[in-house]
Amino acid sequence: MENSTKEEYKIQSFDLETQKLLKTALKDPGSVDLEKVSNVIVDQSLKDQIFSREAGRICYTIIQAEAKQTNGNVFRRNILNRLQQEFKAREETRKRSTQEWVCLVSFICNIFDYLKVNNIPMMALVHPVYDCLFRLAQSDALQNEEEVDCLVLQLHRIGDQLEKMNMQLMDELFNLLRDGFLLQEDLSSMGRLLLLEILEFRAGGWTLSETAQKYYYSEVTD
Amino acid sequence: MSAHQKYRYENDCKPDENRNKGASRWSHCRKRGADGSLRKSHAVEEPVKCSQSSRRPKSFTTPESEGPVSRVKNWGDEVEAEEMRSNVQRDMHRYRRRILEADFPQRDRKISSGSSDSRDSRDSKESSVKGDIETDEATLIRRQKQINYGKNTLAYDGYIKEVPKHMRQPGVHPKTPNKFKKYSRRSWDQQIKLWRVKLHAWDPPAEEGSDVQQIEVIDLGEIMDFELDVECSVDTESKCPTSSGVSLSLAEDSFTGTPKKVMKIEDTEMS
Numbered sequence: 440m441e442n443s444t445k446e447e448y449k450i451q452s453f454d455l456e457t458q459k460l461l462k463t464a465l466k467d468p469g470s471v472d473l474e475k476v477s478n479v480i481v482d483q484s485l486k487d488q489i490f491s492r493e494a495g496r497i498c499y500t501i502i503q504a505e506a507k508q509t510n511g512n513v514f515r516r517n518i519l520n521r522l523q524q525e526f527k528a529r530e531e532t533r534k535r536s537t538q539e540w541v542c543l544v545s546f547i548c549n550i551f552d553y554l555k556v557n558n559i560p561m562m563a564l565v566h567p568v569y570d571c572l573f574r575l576a577q578s579d580a581l582q583n584e585e586e587v588d589c590l591v592l593q594l595h596r597i598g599d600q601l602e603k604m605n606m607q608l609m610d611e612l613f614n615l616l617r618d619g620f621l622l623q624e625d626l627s628s629m630g631r632l633l634l635l636e637i638l639e640f641r642a643g644g645w646t647l648s649e650t651a652q653k654y655y656y657s658e659v660t661d
Numbered sequence: 662m663s664a665h666q667k668y669r670y671e672n673d674c675k676p677d678e679n680r681n682k683g684a685s686r687w688s689h690c691r692k693r694g695a696d697g698s699l700r701k702s703h704a705v706e707e708p709v710k711c712s713q714s715s716r717r718p719k720s721f722t723t724p725e726s727e728g729p730v731s732r733v734k735n736w737g738d739e740v741e742a743e744e745m746r747s748n749v750q751r752d753m754h755r756y757r758r759r760i761l762e763a764d765f766p767q768r769d770r771k772i773s774s775g776s777s778d779s780r781d782s783r784d785s786k787e788s789s790v791k792g793d794i795e796t797d798e799a800t801l802i803r804r805q806k807q808i809n810y811g812k813n814t815l816a817y818d819g820y821i822k823e824v825p826k827h828m829r830q831p832g833v834h835p836k837t838p839n840k841f842k843k844y845s846r847r848s849w850d851q852q853i854k855l856w857r858v859k860l861h862a863w864d865p866p867a868e869e870g871s872d873v874q875q876i877e878v879i880d881l882g883e884i885m886d887f888e889l890d891v892e893c894s895v896d897t898e899s900k901c902p903t904s905s906g907v908s909l910s911l912a913e914d915s916f917t918g919t920p921k922k923v924m925k926i927e928d929t930e931m932s
Contacts, residue, residue, distance in 0.1 A: 510813065519737045520737045
């Protein structure tokens with residue numbers, strides 16, 4: 440098994456048989472059960488934090504391979520519909536396990552990032568992604584460092600794209616974040632720091648100024 | 662629009678959950694934009710099921726419909742529809758550029774590998790002079806779907822492998838109808854039918870025996886010539902690909918009826 444494929448797509452966490460299935464799907468999608476492949480990928484994304492942030496890439500490659508080979512889009516359709524199911528059940532998922540919820544959000548955002556239609560992000564995903572981020576911006580979620588961490592990660596990765604798709608919603612989201620930062624008393628100090636950084640990040644046009652970079656990311660030498 | 666609107670679609674996403682619980686959980690954000698009237702709008706929204714299309718603010722999607730829209734769409738369908746629209750728009754830009762180029766021909770015109778279906782000097786004269794190309798998105802999408810049915814066949818695959826585009830002889834070789842030209846609905850549908858029939862000449866032979874299949878196809882061509890007075894000689898003998906043992910399965914659409922029907926006529930009339 441080539442390690443490069445493993446690393447590139449971060450599939451080390453799958454058992455060997457599944458890894459084999461995925462590799463075949465990448466090269467010869469017509470020969471595998473694509474519905475099974477999509478389920479395998481979604482299931483793992485909900486469990487494995489690393490994979491949930493990178494699964495978009497392997498999905499993209501399989502989709503391209505299928506389009507080229509059979510002109511079909513069975514795989515994409517399966518991934519999206521499965522994702523939609525998970526999205527609908529997200530509140531239950533959040534209650535059951537914060538980890539799974541956070542993985543779900545990462546995965547949806549990663550899909551949004553990678554699966555584009557003629558180089559434009561999928562419009563169908565814009566509101567669902569915003570829904571997830573708004574949920575993370577609620578006060579109960581902001582208390583929870585894991586959720587804040589997820590929120591700011593997604594905004595770093597796809598914030599600018601999301602804003603282009605819908606400026607108004609991004610404004611509203613950031614209003615919530617600003618209010619949370621200023622008014623909410625039960626935030627952890629790390630949570631507060633993360634929020635401050637993302638507020639500055641967006642204010643700087645989705646990039647950190649040099650000073651901000653130094654402020655947040657330098658080691659303090661004493 | 663604002664928190665008001667956003668709140669609406671958020672609740673749409675949880676149709677089965679206890680709405681009261683949802684209300685209190687979201688009350689935090691509701692109060693933000695709030696003037697209290699949000700509660701009422703929530704009640705109004707109740708009958709609306711979780712529907713992606715109803716949630717979208719007006720500025721968000723093009724008003725043209727993408728055809729019949731079921732209330733609850735799945736993401737797979739939505740993205741396919743997006744892709745179809747986007748492809749059609751892209752094709753239209755390409756086509757427009759080509760027409761312009763045809764008006765101002767350059768000596769070294771490259772043959773593009775783009776998906777636009779046809780391009781010749783006639784296009785430019787007819788369309789640019791009249792200023793007329795089909796631009797209605799719904800029509801273009803419908804036509805593209807019909808073209809896709811035809812292109813998704815083994816016959817089409819066989820045809821394009823066998824006859825490169827620059828070797829096509831008008832009249833002899835089937836040519837994909839140009840979706841950007843103005844045609845009536847009947848005219849367009851008929852062109853599609855004829856095109857599909859012509860493509861059948863490249864059907865891979867059935868398992869029973871390639872000879873039998875070939876004869877049937879030849880007759881079919883003659884029938885079409887006779888009945889419809891169309892100038893097309895379907896020269897099939899040299900064109901049928903060698904048997905690959907694959908039995909053809911035609912796309913499940915309205916067009917599969919056509920060739921069979923014509924063949925039946927042949928049986929009664931010719932025997």
